[in-house]
Amino acid sequence: MSGSAAERGEDMRRRGDARGRALLDALLEGRSEPDLAARAASGLGLPERGRYVVAVLGAAGCGPAAVAMEADGLRFFRRRRGDRETVVVALGDRDPAAAAALLARWCPGPGGIGPVAEGLAGLGAARRLAEVALLTCPPGTSEVVRLEERLPAALVASQPELSARLVTDVFGPLLALDPADRALLVRTFEAWLECEGSAGRAAGRLYCHRNTVLNRLRRLERLTSRSLTRPRELIEMMLALDAFRLTAPQP
Known part of the structure; x- marks a missing residue:
């Protein structure tokens, strides 16, 4: 029972x-x-x-x-x-x-x-x-x-179509580079952002000279036709970087 x-x-x-x-x-x-x-x-x-x-x-x-x-x-x-x-x-x-x-x-x-x-x-x-x-x-x-x-x-x-368009419009010339060359510029941009816009601190993180960081950033500006000193263009580049990270295959 x-x-x-x-x-x-x-x-x-x-x-x-x-x-x-x-x-x-x-x-x-x-x-x-x-x-x-x-x-x-x-x-x-x-x-x-x-x-x-x-x-x-x-x-x-x-x-x-x-x-x-x-x-x-x-x-x-x-x-x-x-x-x-x-x-x-x-x-x-x-x-x-x-x-x-x-x-x-x-x-x-x-x-x-x-x-x-x-x-x-x-x-x-x-x-x-x-x-x-x-x-x-x-x-x-x-x-x-x-x-x-x-x-x-x-x-x-959350907007994959706009995200893809952003990558193409902002990073288009970058995508045409050799993968190793592209990765170097992207990593330099990432380091510069992570170091709050300090080329010197980014250089320490990347184990290179401060002028090397500045030269790479200037090249990135030429390729994207955008300036890191203009807030609106910098925002476009940061959002394009997020979009690129989410779609690029991992090494």
């Missing part, structure tokens, strides 16, 4: 878990059914108006096998969606950077994390923006990135 009651209890628990997961999937898909968020909160034991982030990973296989788990004061719910894995993180009062750090440690990447959703009803929008963040990861990389850190690249990645 007791064994039968235990089996019935276990069956009810499994069905309750399945209902909770189905409701979570509906939220991630952005459905607008009446009381959906409230029912999901009850089924999953989560606050309806809590703080959440959603991560979308380019490949399944994130960390331990459990669908739901807790770590460092955070609760994680994993869902497989096609060839990707979606992870919902209940933050509580924690900073989203804590969730990003754990996911980067557990997951092979690449992955994108959307902005904080203030309530379960916002999971659908958070998931869509996490997918945009994932698009900012160049081919062959394994990083897990937050959308807030990649907004310009996200703008470029």
Whole structure:
């Protein structure tokens, strides 16, 4: 008798878990059914108006096998969606950077994390923006990135036709160069940007003379017909660089 009651209890628990997961999937898909968020909160034991982030990973296989788990004061719910894995993180009062750090440690990447959703009803929008963040990861990389850190690249990645046009219009002459020559100019431009426009610091990073950096940048300006000293043209070149990174094969 007791064994039968235990089996019935276990069956009810499994069905309750399945209902909770189905409701979570509906939220991630952005459905607008009446009381959906409230029912999901009850089924999953989560606050309806809590703080959440959603991560979308380019490949399944994130960390331990459990669908739901807790770590460092955070609760994680994993869902497989096609060839990707979606992870919902209940933050509580924690900073989203804590969730990003754990996911980067557990997951092979690449992955994108959307902005904080203030309530379960916002999971659908958070998931869509996490997918945009994932698009900012160049081919062959394994990083897990937050959308807030990649907004310009996200703008470029979310408009692939305009992105391709930007690369052609701005970097067209650069694309005609020998690959090694092109890579040298691109890496010099990247280093100069990373060093906040300091040719001297970029030279130290590239193990060359400051004048070498300046000569390469001047050549880049000639090839693109744009000046690094004109803000609008510099913005075009930076966005074109983001677009180029997202489409260029990795060495």
